[in-house]
Amino acid sequence: MTLEKADVESILARVKVSEGETLGSADMIRALVVEGGAVRFVIEAPTPERAKQMEAVRADAEAAVRAIPGVTSVSVALTAHGPSKPAPSLKMGGHMQPQAGPMKPEGVKAIIAIGSGKGGVGKSTVSSNLAVALARAGKKVGLLDADIHGPSQPRMFGITKRPASPDGKTIEPLHAHGVTLMSVGAMLPEEKAVIWRGPMLMGALQQMLMQVAWGPLDVLLIDLPPGTGDVQLTLGQKSQLAGAIVVSTPQDVALLDAKKALDAFATLKVPVLGLIENMAVFTCPHCGKDSHIFGHGGVAAEAERLSLPLLAQLPIDLDTRVSGDAGTPVALGDGLMAEAYAKLADRFIRGGLV
Numbered sequence: 639m640t641l642e643k644a645d646v647e648s649i650l651a652r653v654k655v656s657e658g659e660t661l662g663s664a665d666m667i668r669a670l671v672v673e674g675g676a677v678r679f680v681i682e683a684p685t686p687e688r689a690k691q692m693e694a695v696r697a698d699a700e701a702a703v704r705a706i707p708g709v710t711s712v713s714v715a716l717t718a719h720g721p722s723k724p725a726p727s728l729k730m731g732g733h734m735q736p737q738a739g740p741m742k743p744e745g746v747k748a749i750i751a752i753g754s755g756k757g758g759v760g761k762s763t764v765s766s767n768l769a770v771a772l773a774r775a776g777k778k779v780g781l782l783d784a785d786i787h788g789p790s791q792p793r794m795f796g797i798t799k800r801p802a803s804p805d806g807k808t809i810e811p812l813h814a815h816g817v818t819l820m821s822v823g824a825m826l827p828e829e830k831a832v833i834w835r836g837p838m839l840m841g842a843l844q845q846m847l848m849q850v851a852w853g854p855l856d857v858l859l860i861d862l863p864p865g866t867g868d869v870q871l872t873l874g875q876k877s878q879l880a881g882a883i884v885v886s887t888p889q890d891v892a893l894l895d896a897k898k899a900l901d902a903f904a905t906l907k908v909p910v911l912g913l914i915e916n917m918a919v920f921t922c923p924h925c926g927k928d929s930h931i932f933g934h935g936g937v938a939a940e941a942e943r944l945s946l947p948l949l950a951q952l953p954i955d956l957d958t959r960v961s962g963d964a965g966t967p968v969a970l971g972d973g974l975m976a977e978a979y980a981k982l983a984d985r986f987i988r989g990g991l992v
């Protein structure tokens with residue numbers, strides 16, 4: 639019998655939260671994914687305080703789903719959103735304000751940028767999963783989605799809320815899956831393309847770094863736009879970056895662009911901490927045969943040529959794509975990809991970078 643999402647939904651909806659209130663009636667289930675026998679979902683409490691009291695509900699929900707015939711694994715994340723807030727009255731963009739010293743938010747120990755030469759190679763996917771894996775390893779992690787032209791982190795973290803700016807000066811960041819998050823995408827309607835360039839963009843970036851109440855962080859990851867444009871230039875010149883990571887697929891054209899990104903970081907004197915090869919191999923779920931859809935070995939060879947570490951080789955993985963789209967990064971779970979990201983996070987921690 640195939641496991642149907644609707645069946646799981648209706649069982650979850652009946653799990654009791656408090657007297658007269660269920661997960662269904664309180665509308666707390668988010669990002670439910672059913673794949674074969676694997677079930678993943680998020681319980682979203684209305685406030686962080688409420689979430690702290692809901693561990694028993696989380697356990698009940700997990701047990702209820704596990705008891706459904708055909709279920710082989712269950713992964714539940716308990717998160718909270720703050721009280722709903724009005725849209726920020728903050729004006730975004732504009733010329734940078736004079737600033738003493740490089741841009742580095744107070745209380746943030748290190749800033750690491752994640753870039754790519756070409757779009758669509760999985761830079762945002764890697765950023766979100768690395769952030770989640772570092773948070774799972776006990777680090778205080780922030781993620782700034784600086785991909786102004788195609789912000790995707792709100793979707794990858796399942797966030798639809800907008801950040802608040804009660805005083806019109808500081809911006810309160812969002813929180814999901816243990817990560818403190820800020821994105822220009824969260825400040826604008828999703829379908830609105832941002833066509834900022836030059837000064838507007840620099841002003842917006844300065845606001846994102848310096849006006850967001852990031853709080854104390856071990857690391858702030860910055861998901862850069864692809865290529866080598868204004869954002870890279872501003873960040874490289876004006877902020878204090880501990881280093882950058884470059885994500886590429888093994889495909890020649892992506893690699894060529896990755897080389898340009900590496901050159902740009904070298905010019906800006908931003909140390910490159912290593913390369914990540916994404917979509918390295920596809921293992922057929924039916925016959926187990928490996929296919930190198932985007933080529934083979936190119937990123938490893940480039941890393942060797944430049945004497946840079948190859949930090950990870952991540953396969954093409956359906957779960958990674960589906961989880962990203964569902965707002966629950968695959969690193970939250972307990973499969974092979976979650977392990978791969980945990981290993982990547984561990985490399986950063988052992989290397990003393992985070």
Ligand SMILES: Nc1ncnc2c1ncn2[C@@H]1O[C@H](COP(=O)(O)OP(=O)(O)OP(=O)(O)O)[C@@H](O)[C@H]1O
Nearest residue numbers: 757758759760761762763864953954955958959962
């Ligand atoms: N290892 C992977 N296996 C399968 N799908 C992946 C993998 N990495 C990324 N994807 C998928 O590829 C698509 C592009 O990924 P993503 O948005 O992370 O790329 P990007 O480099 O940040 O793109 P952009 O430049 O547009 O921001 C997404 O649908 C994502 O889910």
